[in-house]
Amino acid sequence: MGKRQTLAILRFKQQDAATPKAIFCRGAVRDDFANTPMNVTLKGQTRHYRTVDFDEAKNQVLLIEQRLLPHEFKIIGTQDMVETAAAIKDMVVRGAGAIGATAAFGLAQGARAYRGHDLAGFKRWVGQVYQTLKNARPTAVDPVNAMDWMLRRMEQGTAVKEIQAIALAAAREFADEDAEHCAAIGRQGAKLIKNGMRVLTHCNAGWLAFVDVGSATAPIYAAWEQGKKFHVFCDETRPRCQGATLTAWELAQQGVPHQVIADNAAGFLMRRGEIDLVIVGSDRVLGRTGEVANKIGTYTKAVLAHENKIPFYAAIPLSTIDWNLRRGEDIPIEERGEEEVLGAWGVTKRGKREYVRVANPTSGARNPGFDVTPAKYITGIITPAGIFKPGALWTRREKLGFTRN
Ligand code: MRU
Numbered sequence: 001m002g003k004r005q006t007l008a009i010l011r012f013k014q015q016d017a018a019t020p021k022a023i024f025c026r027g028a029v030r031d032d033f034a035n036t037p038m039n040v041t042l043k044g045q046t047r048h049y050r051t052v053d054f055d056e057a058k059n060q061v062l063l064i065e066q067r068l069l070p071h072e073f074k075i076i077g078t079q080d081m082v083e084t085a086a087a088i089k090d091m092v093v094r095g096a097g098a099i100g101a102t103a104a105f106g107l108a109q110g111a112r113a114y115r116g117h118d119l120a121g122f123k124r125w126v127g128q129v130y131q132t133l134k135n136a137r138p139t140a141v142d143p144v145n146a147m148d149w150m151l152r153r154m155e156q157g158t159a160v161k162e163i164q165a166i167a168l169a170a171a172r173e174f175a176d177e178d179a180e181h182c183a184a185i186g187r188q189g190a191k192l193i194k195n196g197m198r199v200l201t202h203c204n205a206g207w208l209a210f211v212d213v214g215s216a217t218a219p220i221y222a223a224w225e226q227g228k229k230f231h232v233f234c235d236e237t238r239p240r241c242q243g244a245t246l247t248a249w250e251l252a253q254q255g256v257p258h259q260v261i262a263d264n265a266a267g268f269l270m271r272r273g274e275i276d277l278v279i280v281g282s283d284r285v286l287g288r289t290g291e292v293a294n295k296i297g298t299y300t301k302a303v304l305a306h307e308n309k310i311p312f313y314a315a316i317p318l319s320t321i322d323w324n325l326r327r328g329e330d331i332p333i334e335e336r337g338e339e340e341v342l343g344a345w346g347v348t349k350r351g352k353r354e355y356v357r358v359a360n361p362t363s364g365a366r367n368p369g370f371d372v373t374p375a376k377y378i379t380g381i382i383t384p385a386g387i388f389k390p391g392a393l394w395t396r397r398e399k400l401g402f403t404r405n
Contacts (some may be wrong), residue, residue: 070245085135106131142319185316195228
C-alpha cells in the first residue's frame with residue numbers, strides 16, 4: 001500500500017438546481033434536483049471527486065481504486081477498453097451505477113480508439129467493445145442499459161468521427177444522470193428516516209457505487225443534511241466487506257453516526273427492537289415482478305425484517321430496472337473466486353495491504369456474489385420518481401422510463 005492519507009468529505013453544499021437529463025425517464029423526474037456532490041479532503045485540500053470520470057485528451061476512464069479504500073485514496077486511468085473491462089471484473093470499480101457509468105465511458109473509449117473511416121469495420125469493432133464490457137460482470141443490468149441506450153444514440157451518426165463524438169457525449173450524459181437520479185432518490189427517501197431511528201444497510205450502495213451521492217445512502221445523507229439525528233448499522237458484508245470498508249468510510253467522512261456489525265448480528269438486533277428501517281441498493285430490479293437482486297445476504301435480511309415487521313426498502317436509479325426478464329430465477333448470478341470466502345484482505349500495522357488465509361487450508365468454497373429477494377419481502381422501491389410498491393413498478397412503467405426494445 002502507498003502512503004497513508006487522511007481523508008475527510010465536507011458536508012453537502014446545496015448548489016443551483018441542475019438541468020435534468022432524464023435518459024431513462026424523460027419527463028418523469030422532477031426538474032429541481034438538489035445537487036449534493038461528495039467532496040474529499042486530501043492533506044487539507046478539498047475537492048469534489050466523481051467515482052467515475054473520463055479524461056478526453058488521454059482517452060482514459062478515471063476510477064477511484066476502491067480495493068485500496070479505506071486505507072488509501074487513489075485515482076487510476078485505464079489505458080484502453082480491455083483495461084476498463086478488467087477494472088470492472090477485478091472490482092477496482094464496483095456497484096451497479098458505477099460499473100454502468102464505467103461501461104458507458106469504456107464504450108466511448110473503445111469507439112474513440114478506432115482509426116480510419118470504414119463504417120462497417122467501425123460498427124463491428126464497437127460490437128466487440130460492447131461484448132467485452134458486458135461480459136465483465138453479469139448481474140448488474142446498469143452497464144447493459146447504459147450501453148444499449150448509447151448505441152441507440154450512436155445510430156444517429158453517419159460517419160466514424162461523428163459517432164465517436166456522440167458516444168462520448170452520451171456517456172457523459174449517462175454519468176450526469178446517474179448523479180442526478182441519486183440526488184432525487186435522496187429527496188424521495190429522506191422522509192422515511194425519522195429522528196432516533198436505527199437504519200441498517202447492506203454492502204455499499206453509496207457514492208462509491210455510483211458516479212456520485214449513492215442510492216441507499218442518498219436518503220441517509222439527505223436526512224442528515226436536514227438535521228435529523230439517527231444511527232446507521234453497516235453490515236460488514238462478507239466476503240469482500242464492502243460495508244465495513246466502503247460504507248463505513250463514506251459515513252465516517254460525512255460524520256454520520258454508525259457502527260459496523262457482523263453480517264450475522266442483524267437478526268439479533270432486529271429481534272431486540274434495535275433496527276427500525278432497512279435500506280439497500282440493487283443490481284437489478286425486475287420491472288415486471290418487483291424482485292430485487294443485490295449483494296449476497298440481502299435476501300436473508302429482507303426475510304428477517306419481514307419476520308420482525310421492520311420496513312425494508314431498495315433504492316435504485318431507473319437504469320437498475322430490467323423490463324425484460326420475467327422471473328428472478330433468470331437473473332444471472334455472478335459466482336466469484338473461492339479465495340474471497342477462504343480469506344480476507346486487510347492492512348497490517350505497517351500499512352501494507354495483505355491477504356490472509358482464514359479457512360482450513362485444504363477446504364474449498366462456494367461464492368455466489370448476489371441473491372434475489374422476492375417482492376413480498378420488500379416494503380417499497382425508492383426511485384428518483386417516487387416510492388413504489390414492488391408490484392406497482394409494472395403498472396407505473398411509463399413513469400419509470402419503460403421503453404420497448
Ligand atoms: O459486488 P459489488 O460490490 O459490485 O456489489 C454491490 C452491491 O451489491 C450494491 O448493493 C449494489 O450494486 C447496489 S448499489 C449500486
